Amino acid sequence: MFADENATWQNTVSRAQGQSVYFHAWGGEQRNNAYLAWVAEQVEAEFDIVLNHVKIRDTATSVSRVLAEKEAGNTENGAVDLLWINGENFASMKTNNLLYGPWAEQLPNFRLVNADANPEMRHDFSVPVEGYESPWLRAHLVFYYDSDYLEVPPRNMQELLRWARANPGEFTYPKPPDFLGSTFLKQALAELSTQPEALQQPVTETDFDAVTAPLWAFLDQLHPHLLRRGRTFPANGPEMRRLLADGETLLAFSFNPNDPVNRVQRGELPDSIRSYTMRTGTLANVSFVAIPFNATNPEAAMVVANFLLSPQAQLRAQDPEHLGSTSVLDPKMLTARQRQAFAAMTQSHPAALPEGERGNVLSEPHPDWMPALETAWMRRYGVN
Structure with missing residues (x-):
């Protein structure tokens, strides 16, 4: 200075x-x-x-x-x-x-x-x-799973869909507009969209229906294989985490990369928890x-x-x-x-994100996208 x-x-x-x-x-x-x-x-x-x-x-x-x-x-x-x-x-x-x-x-x-x-x-x-x-x-989005029951977790959205079909009821996500639920929508959209550049612009300057069509097609296929067949969703991140801790699901996610370690150390999650990011990139x-x-x-x-x-x-x-x-x-x-x-x-812990695992960073969409996605989600799937 x-x-x-x-x-x-x-x-x-x-x-x-x-x-x-x-x-x-x-x-x-x-x-x-x-x-x-x-x-x-x-x-x-x-x-x-x-x-x-x-x-x-x-x-x-x-x-x-x-x-x-x-x-x-x-x-x-x-x-x-x-x-x-x-x-x-x-x-x-x-x-x-x-x-x-x-x-x-x-x-x-x-x-x-x-x-x-x-x-x-x-x-x-x-x-x-x-x-x-x-x-x-x-912050960046990390997924975590119980390695005692899941050996190879899904590393992109299409793998997640295939895994959910083979393991019905073992995954769910918080109901938007909960922050983590909306984050899952943005992660999926950023990966699946054929127009990623549109996500950096205000929604009003894009063709919302065209940009988001791959997301809704993905969710339409995913929801029947979620916990409770997608008829109800956890209210928030803590409820999603408790479902995994109670053995009702095998896979969850957090926007704090250190959260799985914190929860294992506090006895809120089992020692068999492991963390990873999507191979296609992670929201940060x-x-x-x-x-x-x-x-x-x-x-x-x-x-x-x-x-x-x-x-x-x-x-x-x-x-x-x-x-x-x-x-x-x-x-x-x-x-x-x-x-x-x-x-x-940040010394190594079994539940910690492995060194170099942060992967490619996906930019957050323009702020306009969050409420627009939440409104569209509620219109399509707003239950419980």
Whole structure:
């Protein structure tokens, strides 16, 4: 950091002292909540910032609140200082000028993500970030199975269909619009579509029926062979995981590549669990945090976002004993000691994704695709 940039940042840190940050983030997982409680302890001790985790169930609710404040003329004293955000919610806030910034690339720790070599740090579901949100965690879709009963898992959607026919009732997926259920639809569409380039454009600029036809043809064939013949679906990822743990299914998936290891270590899944990615590629994205345009304390929010990018915070986030996520930091940007610490955190576990197994990365479709796919799915298969 150049001297003037360092002085500017130190001025931000000074102004942040004594401020409070209301961080709206999903509160449905105790590990996330415990991790953010630790972050709150750290930023209070180091920066004299009070971090309040506002536990939300749906990010769209917080986005609607910011929009309502704008319509009411509240431009400086918003209820949300920092927001865990992704995809369509980010696109909506950006379109409606609800974001503070640009600010993210001014954070001292932003350089550690090495965005020039990792372009996904500057795109959120194909929408350019342009400094209006900061990376936090990385995710990609992994499948996992019980190796005591399944020796060779299906490695693409056509293999999955053949396997499901031969093993009826041994697979299912969460009902959209659950996030994981919708992710399965996008993974299948990205693999099966004959027009993959269309997925990077807004739905309104494409022929939705033509682009998605291969997906519906695939699901029409798959559903009769799912658990309960596709008449009902699990409500969410945890329910899908419990079905596997209870021996009702043999195959499941997660958007956290460390999740199978975490669950085995906690006794929630059997020791025979193994992980893999689809040979054709796997959906991947980055979780971000954003500051609303009318945040009461944007300086303190920036300091918190910078701390979330610190090697200390990222290492704890990757620890299976804590959050068990995947770091957004580029190892090449770390010291030798830091690289060693991260490497030790990801030492081989039988349930872990094998080294080099991440495979080809499939870009997330434009945010427009998620609600369009969910609506079309409900129209065709909306049961239970």
